[in-house]
Amino acid sequence: MRLPSIRQRVARALLAALLGWGLLAVPLVGLVLHQAVDAVLDSTMQESTEILYALVQPLAQDNAGPLRIMPPSPHDERLVWQVISARGAVQARSVRSPAEPLAAGAAAGFTARTTQDGTAWRVYSIRVDDGGAMLHVAQRLADRKQQQMQVALVSLGTALLLGLFTSVWLGRRVRRELLPLLRMADAVQRHDPWLGGQLPPADRAELVPIRDAVMALGERLSKLVERERAFSAHAAHTLRTPLAGMDVQLAVALQESSPQARPRLLRTRDALARLNLVLIALLNLFRSDRRPQRQAVDVAALITHWPLVGLDVVVEQHAVLQADPELLTAALFNLLDNAQRYGATHATVRVLPGTDGVILRVQDDGPGIEAARLAQLQGAIDSPQQDRPADAALGLGLTLAAGVARAHQGRLRLLPCERGGCIEMSFLATAPVQAGTRRDA
Amino acid sequence: MRLLLLEDDPTLGEGLEAFLRGEGHVVEWHVRLAPVRGLRCADFDALLVDWQLPDGSGVDWVRRLRQSGVATPILIMTARDHLADRIHGLDSGADDYLVKPFAPEELSARIRAASRRAAGAGGGRLRLGDVEVDLAQKAVYRHAERIDLTAQEWRLLEALALRAGRIVSRRDLDELIHGGEGEASSNVVEVQLSCLRRKLGHGLVATVRGLGYRIDP
Numbered sequence: 001m002r003l004p005s006i007r008q009r010v011a012r013a014l015l016a017a018l019l020g021w022g023l024l025a026v027p028l029v030g031l032v033l034h035q036a037v038d039a040v041l042d043s044t045m046q047e048s049t050e051i052l053y054a055l056v057q058p059l060a061q062d063n064a065g066p067l068r069i070m071p072p073s074p075h076d077e078r079l080v081w082q083v084i085s086a087r088g089a090v091q092a093r094s095v096r097s098p099a100e101p102l103a104a105g106a107a108a109g110f111t112a113r114t115t116q117d118g119t120a121w122r123v124y125s126i127r128v129d130d131g132g133a134m135l136h137v138a139q140r141l142a143d144r145k146q147q148q149m150q151v152a153l154v155s156l157g158t159a160l161l162l163g164l165f166t167s168v169w170l171g172r173r174v175r176r177e178l179l180p181l182l183r184m185a186d187a188v189q190r191h192d193p194w195l196g197g198q199l200p201p202a203d204r205a206e207l208v209p210i211r212d213a214v215m216a217l218g219e220r221l222s223k224l225v226e227r228e229r230a231f232s233a234h235a236a237h238t239l240r241t242p243l244a245g246m247d248v249q250l251a252v253a254l255q256e257s258s259p260q261a262r263p264r265l266l267r268t269r270d271a272l273a274r275l276n277l278v279l280i281a282l283l284n285l286f287r288s289d290r291r292p293q294r295q296a297v298d299v300a301a302l303i304t305h306w307p308l309v310g311l312d313v314v315v316e317q318h319a320v321l322q323a324d325p326e327l328l329t330a331a332l333f334n335l336l337d338n339a340q341r342y343g344a345t346h347a348t349v350r351v352l353p354g355t356d357g358v359i360l361r362v363q364d365d366g367p368g369i370e371a372a373r374l375a376q377l378q379g380a381i382d383s384p385q386q387d388r389p390a391d392a393a394l395g396l397g398l399t400l401a402a403g404v405a406r407a408h409q410g411r412l413r414l415l416p417c418e419r420g421g422c423i424e425m426s427f428l429a430t431a432p433v434q435a436g437t438r439r440d441a
Numbered sequence: 442m443r444l445l446l447l448e449d450d451p452t453l454g455e456g457l458e459a460f461l462r463g464e465g466h467v468v469e470w471h472v473r474l475a476p477v478r479g480l481r482c483a484d485f486d487a488l489l490v491d492w493q494l495p496d497g498s499g500v501d502w503v504r505r506l507r508q509s510g511v512a513t514p515i516l517i518m519t520a521r522d523h524l525a526d527r528i529h530g531l532d533s534g535a536d537d538y539l540v541k542p543f544a545p546e547e548l549s550a551r552i553r554a555a556s557r558r559a560a561g562a563g564g565g566r567l568r569l570g571d572v573e574v575d576l577a578q579k580a581v582y583r584h585a586e587r588i589d590l591t592a593q594e595w596r597l598l599e600a601l602a603l604r605a606g607r608i609v610s611r612r613d614l615d616e617l618i619h620g621g622e623g624e625a626s627s628n629v630v631e632v633q634l635s636c637l638r639r640k641l642g643h644g645l646v647a648t649v650r651g652l653g654y655r656i657d658p
Contacts, residue, residue, distance in 0.1 A: 237493070240520035243542035245452030251545045252459040276542045283522075293524070 007178050011171045018163050026159075030152055037148045041139065042110065045124045048079050049137040053126060056083045059092040060133035068092040079139055086132030102136040113138070180204045184211065193218030194225060236283050243276055270307030274337065277306075281330025281400055292324035292407045299332070299349060299360070306333055311340040311347055319351030321358060323408055323427055331404035332362070334397035335423055339364035344420065357410065357428040365420045378414050401425060442486035442556060442603065443617060446470040447477060448518065449494050453541075457489070460545040465596060466552075467616050474502055482511045484613075486559075486603060487552050492519035492530065500533045507534030514555035518548070553577070560603045561658070567602050569656055572641050574602045581641065588640050593618050597633045601646060601656040610653040 059068060060083050072095045080097035082090050090101055098115040102123045114120045120141040128135045180203050187199050191214070202211045250269045257265055300315040302325065313336060321328065332349070339347050344366030352359045369377065380394050381402045394402070401423070402412040410426035444461060448454035449472045458470040469485075471477050474497045482488060488506075490499040503515050517535040519526070530538045536555045539548060557576050560567060567574045573582040579595055581588050590598065600617040601609055614630045634646055634654065647655050 236522065237520040240541040241450045241453060244518075245450055245454075245456055247542055248453055248456030248460050248545040252456050252463065255460065255463045280522075280542075 006181075007171075007174050010174045011167075014170045014174075015167055018167060022159065022163060026156070029155065029159075033151055033155060034148055037151050038144070041144055041147065042122075042124070045079065045110075045122070045137050045139055049081075049124050049126055049135060052081055052137060053128065053135060056081070056092065056135055057128055059083050060085070060128040060131075060135075062091075065091075070094050072096075078143055079137055081138070082136045083128060084134040084136065091133070097138070102138045103134070106132050106134055108134075112141075177204075180207055188214050191218065193222040196222075232283065239279055239283075243272065243279065247272055247276070267309075270309060273307045274333075277329060277333050278396070278400075280326055281334070281404075284324075284326050284330070292327055294322045294324055294408075296320045297323050297325045297328055299328075299351060302329060303332065303336070303349070306336070308333075308336055308340055310345065311336060312345060313347045313349060316348055316350045319358070321351060321360065321427060322429070324404075327404045327407060331401040331425060332360070334400050335362050336364075338395065338397040339366050339421060342366045342421075354426050357426060360425045360427065361422065362424075363417065363420060363422045368417055368419070368421045369414060371416060374414050374416060381412050381414070442552065442600070443467040443484065443613070444469070444552065445477065445480070445482065445485045445488045447474070447488070447490045447494060447499055448472065449491060457545060457548070461549065461552075464549050474499070477502075482506055482513050485513055486556055488513055488515045489548070489552070490515060490517055490535070492517060492521055492526075500530055500535075503535055504533040512559070514552075514559045516548070516551055516555060518543070556603050560605060567605070569602060569605060569645060569658060570642070572645055574598065576602070583641055590640065591636075593629070593633050594637055594640070597630070598637060598641075601654060605656050605658040608649050608653045608655045614654065 067090060070093070077094060077096045080094045080102075082094075082097050082102050083092040084101050084103075085091045086106075088101060088104070090099065093099075098117065098119070098121075100115055102113055102115070102121055103111050103125050106127065108126050109124070111123045111125065112121065113123050121138040122141055122144060123136050123138040125134050125136045127133070184199070184202065184207055191197060191199055199211050199215055202208045247269065250265060250272060254262060254265050254269070297320065299319050299321055303313055303315070336347055339362070344364035347362060347364040350361045350363070352361060377394065377398065381398065398412070405412040405425045405427070409428035413424045413426070415422040415424060444466050446454065446457055446461070446468055448457060448470065451472070454470050454472060458468045461468045469480075472495065474494050488503075490503055492499050499519075500517065503517070506513075506515070514537075515535045516537045516539060517530040517533075518539045518541060519530065520541045521527075521530075522540045527538050527540075536558070537551050539551060553576065557567075560576075567576060571584055573585075575581070576599065579599075581590060581595075581598060596618050597614060600614055611630050618629060618633065638646060645656060647657065649655055
């Protein structure tokens with residue numbers, strides 16, 4: 001499952017905040033802009049009228065003359081004007097001005113008017129003389145709206161660009177702020193509390209409690225491992241020395257024994273050798289500081305002196321396996337010992353190439369395992385210890401073999417077999433060397 | 442061979458002593474370091490030392506022995522199987538390191554191998570003039586012809602060959618021939634030496650009057 005990313009979440013929150021702010025701000029800014037642009041346009045009209053005032057005064061005084069229309073100008077005329085006589089007739093006008101008066105009466109100031117051709121106008125009027133002549137300067141409402149729209153679009157574009165830039169900048173800023181967290185993760189990754197090292201000091205206040213917590217956890221683990229090591233060393237000494245003593249006593253007894261007693265003593269010594277193998281395997285496998293010490297192990301040579309009385313073991317491929325010899329001994333011996341105890345008289349050990357390494361296959365002529373039980377055991381092998389159902393308890397042999405396979409990044413598989421039992425242990429990244437040998441136990 | 446065994450576990454110590462005696466060695470077994478400190482370690486052919494002893498560390502003692510110039514082969518026997526322990530044990534000056542539990546047969550083989558190496562016969566064969574001694578096969582050749590020896594003759598030859606160049610006293614030879622057990626007859630060494638000289642040549646073993654016997658390498 002992909003976990004949510006803090007950086008993405010913060011960036012998303014910032015983007016949402018920006019969009020929310022934008023949605024709220026756009027109508028307000030639009031309204032303000034609308035008012036401001038309106039005021040600017042009105043002011044322009046007002047100033048234009050005041051400039052025209054001096055120019056059109058002579059025209060207003062010539063109220064008896066014909067209508068005068070100004071010749072077309074070379075530029076796009078946005079404002080139009082009219083001089084209206086006291087009688088209300090258009091005395092003079094700009095070329096694009098409508099023929100009819102833009103405003104009725106002699107009221108000065110801003111008005112709105114829609115002419116007969118349907119054009120809506122904004123009109124500013126002032127008196128030209130005391131006789132009642134008026135000067136109207138007008139602008140089409142459509143032109144005003146177009147100008148307002150242009151301003152709005154430019155503002156919106158600028159705001160969007162600014163938002164985009166801010167979003168990118170904030171994203172980079174957030175990433176930079178998260179870098180100390182990544183550095184700390186890297187330091188934690190390299191941190192080995194067993195070596196007594198310290199994590200580098202936190203360079204952000206928020207990371208101080210995390211660093212302290214990791215250090216405290218490391219110390220707790222370190223003490224735990226220390227206790228385990230002490231126990232392991234003590235257990236090893238307590239168990240290994242008496243076993244060595246028992247073996248040597250049996251060896252002496254064998255030297256001194258009568259021919260009748262020798263078989264009994266030999267069987268006892270074999271049993272002790274079994275116990276030794278299991279004990280060493282257990283001590284190694286469950287020691288937390290023990291990592292597989294891989295080396296080339298000749299499977300055939302490994303099993304040569306194993307006390308497997310009554311079991312004929314054939315190594316079909318005399319293979320050199322990259323594995324921890326003690327762990328491999330524990331696993332393989334227990335699998336063969338299991339086979340023997342369940343009635344097998346013949347076992348074959350093969351080393352085959354696997355997908356990522358090699359597979360060690362042990363096949364015997366014993367009674368095998370029923371399909372239902374096989375599935376149950378495989379489930380137990382593949383599930384963590386605490387998740388195993390009570391009735392799926394593995395024996396020591398399978399537990400050891402599964403543990404050894406896992407220690408070599410491999411897996412233990414129980415395979416359905418027409419006759420007898422078949423078990424495979426995979427070992428990651430090893431290469432078999434071909435040859436052939438046979439060993440009769 | 443004359444062996445010094447330092448092991449505090451009585452079952453293992455007593456068992457090893459009996460087993461090694463059964464193999465024909467002379468074994469002196471101690472459970473503490475204190476009585477061993479007064480011994481001349483050069484008189485032994487190999488030292489078998491437990492790491493942890495009631496009155497001190499066997500490994501520290503080995504280091505001190507090496508610093509004082511003792512070259513006798515030393516085997517550490519211990520329950521410590523960590524890689525760091527093995528390195529520490531060997532770096533202290535031990536020639537070999539054996540993790541318990543071990544088969545006494547393996548210990549015996551390692552003692553033989555260490556002694557061969559110490560005697561300059563790492564490959565198992567030692568050339569003494571026109572005589573070649575195969576310590577691993579317990580065989581002896583003169584002019585490339587195999588010479589049959591009795592068990593006592595072999596023990597005598599082995600004891601002298603492993604100490605080639607050094608004088609070995611008659612008492613020591615007596616003890617080595619009899620594995621430190623039983624009463625040695627007063628002239629057994631002379632009789633066996635006479636047989637050896639007859640089979641391998643009179644120049645092989647030299648008599649050093651008043652001190653003992655010597656084979657020159």
